[in-house]
Structure formats: C-alpha cells, structure tokens
Amino acid sequence: MKINWSKYSAPLAFYPLAGKMIPWFGTVAALTIAVGLYIGLLVAPTDFQQGEAYRIIFVHVPAAWMSMFLYVVMAGWAAVGLGLNARLSFMMTQAIAPTGAMFTFLALVTGAMWGKPTWGAWWVWDARLTSELILLFQYAGVMLLRTSIDDQRRADRASGVCALVGVVNIPIIYFSVQWWNTLHQGASVSMTAAPKMAAIMLTGMLLMTFGFWMYSLAVILSRVRCVILERESVQFWSKLSSVAEVAEVR
Amino acid sequence: MTQPSLWETLWGIIWRDLLLAMRRRSDVAISVLFLVIVASLFPLGVGPEPAVLRTIAAGVLWVAALLACLLSLGRVFTADYLDGVLEQMLLIPQPLPVLVMGKVFAHWMVSGLPIVLLSPLLGLQFGLEGEVLGTLVLSLLLGTPTLSMIGSIGAALVLGVRGSGLLVALLVLPLYVPVLIFGAGAVTSSMAGVGGEANLSLLGACLVLSLFFAPWATAAALRIALE
Numbered sequence: 001m002k003i004n005w006s007k008y009s010a011p012l013a014f015y016p017l018a019g020k021m022i023p024w025f026g027t028v029a030a031l032t033i034a035v036g037l038y039i040g041l042l043v044a045p046t047d048f049q050q051g052e053a054y055r056i057i058f059v060h061v062p063a064a065w066m067s068m069f070l071y072v073v074m075a076g077w078a079a080v081g082l083g084l085n086a087r088l089s090f091m092m093t094q095a096i097a098p099t100g101a102m103f104t105f106l107a108l109v110t111g112a113m114w115g116k117p118t119w120g121a122w123w124v125w126d127a128r129l130t131s132e133l134i135l136l137f138q139y140a141g142v143m144l145l146r147t148s149i150d151d152q153r154r155a156d157r158a159s160g161v162c163a164l165v166g167v168v169n170i171p172i173i174y175f176s177v178q179w180w181n182t183l184h185q186g187a188s189v190s191m192t193a194a195p196k197m198a199a200i201m202l203t204g205m206l207l208m209t210f211g212f213w214m215y216s217l218a219v220i221l222s223r224v225r226c227v228i229l230e231r232e233s234v235q236f237w238s239k240l241s242s243v244a245e246v247a248e249v250r
Numbered sequence: 251m252t253q254p255s256l257w258e259t260l261w262g263i264i265w266r267d268l269l270l271a272m273r274r275r276s277d278v279a280i281s282v283l284f285l286v287i288v289a290s291l292f293p294l295g296v297g298p299e300p301a302v303l304r305t306i307a308a309g310v311l312w313v314a315a316l317l318a319c320l321l322s323l324g325r326v327f328t329a330d331y332l333d334g335v336l337e338q339m340l341l342i343p344q345p346l347p348v349l350v351m352g353k354v355f356a357h358w359m360v361s362g363l364p365i366v367l368l369s370p371l372l373g374l375q376f377g378l379e380g381e382v383l384g385t386l387v388l389s390l391l392l393g394t395p396t397l398s399m400i401g402s403i404g405a406a407l408v409l410g411v412r413g414s415g416l417l418v419a420l421l422v423l424p425l426y427v428p429v430l431i432f433g434a435g436a437v438t439s440s441m442a443g444v445g446g447e448a449n450l451s452l453l454g455a456c457l458v459l460s461l462f463f464a465p466w467a468t469a470a471a472l473r474i475a476l477e
Contacts (some may be wrong), residue, residue: 082470132425137424144420148411157474158407162421165403165467172428 011088011228012235015235019074036207044201052087053117056110062209064107066216067135068170070100074142075167078160088155088224091231093163095224096148099216101139108132127176128184131169138166152231259344264359270329271360277325282364289372291419300377307376308386308437312430314372315365315390319397320426322361323405323418325373326353326398327472331409337476346472347465354402354465355395362394378441385440385450389398390455393433399457399464406471429456 008014040058055091074096081089112122123129142163149155149195177184254262271278292310293303330336339349369390373383404422408414432453436446 134424134427137420141421141424143419145407145411148408148413148417154474154477157426157477158471161403161474162407162465165425168425 009086009088009092011232014088015225015228018225020224022218023213025218029211029218032207032211032214036204039200039204039207045198045203050118053114053145056114058208060107060110060114061205062212063110064104065153065209066106066212067100067107067132068173070096070103070216071135071139071163072167072170074076075163075171078163082157082160082164087231088228091144091159091224091227092220093156093160094227095220097139097163097196098223099219101136101143102137103212104132104136104218106152108136126184127180128173132174133167135173135206138163142166143199154160233238253343256344256348259342260348260352262347264356267353267356268359271356278360278364281318281322282368284321285314285368286372288314289375293375303447304377305443307373307378308434308441311369311372311376311386312389312393312437315369315394315425316397316426316430318382319361319394320363320399320419320422322357323401323422324415325361326357326402326405327409328405331475340472340476346469348401350406350465350468350472351461354398354468357402358395358398362398364390365394366390368430369379378437379394382437382440385446386437388450389433389436389446389453390437392450393429396429396453396457396460397426400429401461402468403471406468406475409472427467429453432456 008017036058041057044055044058046052073095077089077092080086081093108129111132115124116122142159145162146155146159149158164230172179251306281453289311292306296302296306300448325338330339336339340346342349344460366387369387370383373379373386401418401422404425408418411417432449436453440446
C-alpha cells in the first residue's frame with residue numbers, strides 16, 4: 001500500500017490522522033513509563049556511592065534528553081516551514097514548544113532535587129546547568145515572540161527564525177561537560193562506547209526515555225489538533241457537509 | 251547609470267547611518283551615560299572596599315556593557331522602519347546581508363565603540379590596572395561587535411511588535427551569555443595571572459561566527475517583518 005504523505009501536510013487531512021494516533025502513543029507512553037518507573041524505583045539496585053538519591057536520574061536524564069531533542073525537532077519544523085512555506089510545520093513548531101519547555105523545567109527541578117543530597121546545593125553555576133537554564137529562556141522567548149505578534153503568518157515565521165538561531169545552544173549544552181571542567185558529571189551513556197552503568201539501570205532509563213518520547217508525541221499531536229481547530233476553524237466547518245462527517249472526524 | 255559595487259553600498263550605508271547618528275548626538279550619549287551610571291552604582295551598593303571591587307569588576311563592567319548594548323538595539327532599525335526607508339532598502343538590488351552588515355557596523359561605531367573607549371576609565375574606578383585593564387579593553391573590543399551582530403537579529407525580529415523593548419531583551423540576552431562568560435572570564439583570568447588569551451580567542455571565534463551567520467538571520471527576519 002502506498003501512502004500519499006503529502007496529503008497529510010494539509011492540516012485538515014492531518015487532523016483526523018493525528019486523532020487516530022493519539023490513543024496509541026498515549027497507551028504505549030503510560031505502559032513504558034509505568035514499567036520504567038517500576039524498574040527504576042524498585043528493581044534497580046541501590047547505588048554504592050549515591051545511595052537511593054540516584055534514582056531521580058530515571059526522570060532527570062530522559063527529561064534532559066527530551067528537552068534538547070524537542071528543541072532540535074522544533075527548529076527542524078521551523079526550518080521546513082520557512083523553506084517550504086508549509087502551514088502545518090509552523091503548527092507543529094507551536095505545538096512542540098510548551099512540551100519542550102516543560103521537559104526543560106522538569107530536568108532543572110529534578111536536577112536540583114538530586115543536587116541537594118549529592119552536591120549539597122540546590123543549584124551551582126555550572127556550564128551544564130546554566131546552558132540548560134538558557135534553553136528554558138529560549139523556549140520562553142520563542143513562545144512569547146509568537147504571542148506578541150498579531151499577524152499569524154509573521155508570528156510563525158519570526159518565531160521560526162528565533163528557534164533556528166537558538167539551535168546554537170544545543171551543542172553547547174551537550175558538550176558542556178566535556179568542554180568545561182564541570183561539577184555536573186560527564187555522560188554515562190553514549191552511542192559509541194559501552195555504557196558505564198549496570199544493565200538494569202540502563203534498561204530502566206531507556207524505557208523511561210521511550211515513554212517520554214511517546215508521551216511527547218501524544219501530547220504534541222493533541223495540541224496540534226487544538227491549533228488546527230483554532231486556526232483553520234472557518235475552512236474546517238465549511239468542508240464538513242454532514243453531522244455524520246463531524247462525528248467521524250472526531 | 252552604473253550600479254554601485256558591494257563596497258560602495260556598504261560604505262554608503264555606514265556613512266549615512268553615522269551621519270544620522272551625529273545629527274542626534276544625545277541618543278548616543280544616553281547609552282554611554284547609562285553605562286557610566288550603572289557601573290558607578292555597584293561601588294555604592296556593595297561598598298567601596300578595593301579588594302571586593304576588584305573581584306567583581308570584570309562581571310559588573312561586562313554586564314553593564316551588555317545592558318548598554320541591549321538598550322541601544324532599538325535604534326538599529328526602528329527609525330528606518332517607521333519612516334519607510336527600510337522598505338526601500340529591501341528593494342535595493344544588492345544582497346540584503348551586506349546592507350545589514352553596514353547598518354550593524356555603524357550601530358557598533360556609535361554604541362559599542364564608545365563603551366570600549368570608556369572602559370579603561372571605568373576599570374580604574376574599580377581598581378584595575380596595567381595588563382588587566384588592557385585585557386578588559388581588548389575583550390570589549392572583540393565582544394561588543396558580537397553583541398551588536400547578535401542583537402540585530404533580535405531587533406529585526408521584534409520590529410513594530412508591541413512590547414518590543416522588553417521582548418528583545420528576552421530573545422537576545424540568552425544568546426549574549428557566551429560572550430559575557432568569555433569576556434568576563436578573560437579579565438578574571440588575566441587578573442589571576444594566567445593570561446586571558448584562551449578566553450580572548452574564544453571571543454574572537456564568537457565574533458567570526460556571528461559576523462558570518464548573523465547578517466543572514468537578520469536579513470531573513472527583516473524580510474519577515476516587512477512582508
């Protein structure tokens with residue numbers, strides 16, 4: 001079966017597709033996060049150095065990964081939108097920003113919770129922490145720029161450029177633990193080397209990451225549906241001829 | 251009529267903007283005065299002990315310079331945007347990034363350069379001397395053009411937007427952070443006796459990167475603003 005992808009670049013065609021996908025992503029997210037938390041909080045052994053406090057990493061590390069990943073995805077959609085002038089791309093950019101900001105905030109808060117028992121301080125002015133905080137400001141900037149411009153088209157494009165410029169910060173966050181001598185520990189997991197942690201811990205963390213991923217997809221798709229409804233309301237209702245169709249789209 | 255070359259265009263823009271700035275000298279004076287006042291507030295706030303002042307000098311002077319740059323960003327495009335000149339500039343058959351480069355350079359000449367020239371005086375107020383003072387001037391000389399380049403992106407994005415003055419701060423300040431860290435770091439490490447070369451090189455790298463990328467981003471933002 002050949003799927004006509006360009007068909008779904010139209011917001012009206014994407015709306016029902018997103019609606020069909022949301023329950024699947026949502027269910028998978030709930031299941032994997034539940035299993036991940038079970039492994040992380042109950043199965044994984046206590047760390048010999050950090051004690052029980054280390055268990056926050058099952059939320060902290062995946063949240064921090066997601067915060068950077070979602071920013072890149074957001075900027076990617078902005079680039080597609082600017083390049084191809086596609087409405088749906090900008091809607092995706094708009095839908096991703098709050099979730100990305102939420103994960104950034106979550107990473108900062110869980111980091112502080114971990115820092116207090118381990119480092120003895122809620123916050124240190126470390127390169128990793130500072131650059132993550134800047135990422136939060138960047139999400140805020142992109143969102144606020146969009147809301148301050150009344151003209152929809154200009155709001156989309158201006159916040160797109162703003163998001164793209166901010167991508168500079170992502171490698172800085174990622175490599176900050178290597179470039180500077182920071183208090184924040186270096187990466188324990190990387191693509192190229194064997195992970196420096198027990199297999200069961202890694203399993204829990206990867207499950208949580210996958211769960212957060214699915215959660216983001218579900219939430220972003222729900223939000224993009226709201227955005228489509230809000231922006232395309234006139235076209236939307238004029239296209240639907242009967243009550244039955246309205247029910248079907250839902 | 252022959253078309254002017256790139257250099258002629260660039261020079262024309264710079265000359266025009268400098269001329270306009272010289273006709274309204276008080277605008278230039280405001281941001282410089284702002285820097286002096288902000289820098290003078292700190293000794294009053296934290297107390298006049300020379301040892302304390304010397305330790306905070308790098309950070310305070312750099313933050314003050316950064317805020318003075320931020321304050322002057324509104325002048326880069328706003329006047330031309332309001333009287334429609336900017337729209338005409340977009341129609342000039344020359345690459346827009348070159349025009350942007352000219353405008354930003356002129357803006358740096360009237361807002362960044364005075365800060366650099368004034369910084370030894372402010373450094374003396376904070377008890378810096380000799381080589382450290384030299385590093386401060388050099389770091390600002392490398393850093394303030396970068397601030398102007400990055401700032402121009404934000405200034406173009408918020409053209410004609412309500413609450414643009416505060417919004418530009420939110421957009422631009424996060425991007426100013428590396429420059430602030432390297433700039434203040436150069437002065438601090440020079441004070442510690444290890445020399446500021448490493449940080450100055452990084453500042454230079456920031457300048458080169460922003461010179462290359464910022465005009466394109468600003469040009470894109472201007473086109474969006476004037477669509």
